[in-house]
Amino acid sequence: MTYDTKSGTGGDQRTRARGMGLAAVRGLALALVSLPGAVLCFVLPLVSIALIPIGVGIVTTPWVLTGVRAFADWRRVLAAEWGGVRIPPAYRPLPKDANPWARTFGMLGDPATWRDLRWLPVDMTAGFVTALLPAVLLFYPLEGFAIAAGLWRVLPDGYWYGFVPVTGQASALGAAALGLGLLFIAHFYTPRLLQVHFQLTRAVLGAGQGELAERVRVLTETRQDAVDTSAAELRRIERDLHDGAQARLVAMGMDLGTIEMLVDKDPEKAKQLVAQARRSSVDALDELRDLVRGIHPPVLAERGLGDAVRALALRLPVASEVNVELSGRAEAPVESAAYFAVSEVLTNAVKHADADRIWIDLHHTYGRLRVTVTDNGKGGAVIGTGSGLAGIERRLGTFDGVLAVSSPAGGPTMVTMEIPCALS
Template identity: 35%
Template sequence: MATDHGQGYGHDSGFGHDSGFGHDSGFGFPGDAGERRRRLPAGLRAPFEARSWREFGYVLLSLPVSILLFTYAVTMLSLGVGLLVTFLGIPVLAAGLAGCRGFGALERARARALLGLEVADPEPLRMRKSGLMAWMGAVLKSGTSWRNLLYAVLQLPWAAFSFGVAVAFWTYGWALLTYPLWFWLFPLYGGQGGLQLYGDDRHQVYLDNAFEITVTALVGLLFTLASPWIVRALTTVDRLLVHGLLGPSRLSARVVELESDRGVVVDTAAADLRRIERDLHDGAQARLVALAMDLGLAKEKLAEDPQAAARMVDEAHGEVKTALQELRDLARGIHPAVLTDRGLDAALSAVASRCTVPVQVEVDLAERPAAAIEGIAYFTVSELLQNISKHARATSAAVDVWRAEDRLMLQVVDDGVGGADVSGGSGLAGLAGRLGAVDGVLVVDSPVGGPTRVTAELPWRR
């Protein structure tokens, strides 16, 4: 190794993208060359992938963005807290938190563009009244505002650390890898043999011969190949910060889910009431009105034509039986007495007996679930068996019910033509919505040609 003057190893930063997010479109390799590059192992092609460069760009931008955000957040927070002894502290603090919410929206957009990280917007401000005071109160009470402020404080130290590590690895890697291309600059312009590794008053160590230059390039290759994965690991922490502090909280997401489920329950109840009203109006009520008219006519004919009156009374008797059967069917559709008295086993057996195909029912429950869950399970199986009767063209079916820890499991299987789909507007979609309203799940496995297997999971809640 000869003597020369040079700089130490710079540093390198690879650009990574989130695993599972983004795409691997490299640059500078058109046509078949790009296809050959994509067939390379991931470790070799990572430095040339667009996802790696986007991640590196995210790390580079994080430092100036975090400095701006940290300065704004700390300034507004300090000013607001300091002015709390006067009324001015409240609007200043509210304005600072509102600004942090705005920065949070920009950070979510930056993470979406460069990291491929999809984070839902947090819940909006909840204001019972309109006006400036109501807005300030909503901002100060919002957990999202304070989580955005915490993000502004925490991001700066992490951004500085990741910036230093990423830039160091990236610079060292590419500088050493390309050293064979530019080492001649030292003897030509610096009067030294090559890149200096060590130097004091007596000794200087330079990289100036072919072997040393080759080893330097190989070390640079290792740094270059490692840099994208190091940056990817660094941006994993950024993803956690963005997702955990700038997205919706679990509690708020749960509140939104419950509000949606409540809407489903209300809509379902309203639809059931409309169905009951329609069935009563078009069925039993119409028959009872006709029955009253027939009995009135029979009463008028009783004196002058007893035989005709007797026939009319006999017809009215048949109408009474039909109306009673319709009322029984309607009551069974609301809540069957057999379910209340004897539980799911007997109730589902009764439903299976009315199916157009043979149905094997097996209920393995040591105790009964909550009454509401039991009713939902009953109507779920009833609707699935009706679908089998109407659409499946099956020759047999089976119903299994069992308990798995704190969940009630239902499974309905048929050997029909299959092709069932949980899509908008279908009966299965409505059924899935009803189950979802009580934290239930509906899974449909129905390939074309069959068989169809529908599994429902409900909370036990006992």
């Protein structure tokens, strides 16, 4: 990580200028891309729903609404990454084997669907304006400066720059003064205006009381999954101790008892048993270390999540690249959940994806730990197909985390995990 050693007003001004330019570019991109997307996502569902009575909409509506949800989720991601505004989705799950009729009316009966459709008209009007304003405040003053520099000579009669009628050099200087004033306002308020856009998105797209109740139900289920998983883990530890290290220690005790009897009568046999007991002690120690590593790896406790993941990558039989940008450490339970989730994803990539290269990225932004594991394997990974991804989703759900998988046929596969947490 690099740190800016410069301080003072000059550094602050450069930082503010970079933030102003970034907010303007992002706002312009949002306005240009989201407006046609919102219009399309609003019109297509209306047409598809209107075609339900004749049967065509039964087939098309689930696909169209899935596209609307993807568009809304994309905006949720931008709100989190660009504005630090979290807008959690609250869609009701649908059975994987549901027929088109059940999927259509299941999605139409979901309050989150109608919330998305209500948000689209707002996004294409007020949302468009609030996204475009940062770019206007930054770029519109350039026209005023150009007018003062001589552009006024080629402008048509009756041209207005803002509220300034441009008729000659004096009024052109007035346009430049207005542009300077707008640029001064942009210097302080451009990032805040983009934040207003994301706050508006959350106000309309955010979950209501019903969706929050559904979220509580899901969290309750994940807590129960965590309890069940913990109980199963305790039984596994007990079984491993009983069948492994404990059995070896019992055998060592018996060998030592035999050695006591043979040390005077048969020293050679006693030496053999001593060597056997030594080997048993080494094996028992290795098993105990493996067991401890499976419960909470020492490198995780001592060095943190970044170094623990690097250690995992070093043990992989394929080439790997790890990028860590963490300014501190999360709480031990969060680190443990993230570590074992990454371990499971890496195991899947090696066993099932036929990958020969893996990229791992860890960073913390806007109060969330994000881990991305990408491989160049054959793809086709789906949550809930027995690949272990469903277990990872439950593990993360215990901490209100989420799992997203992008794995088209032919690859590559990208698994993204997010857990809300603070770093020490």
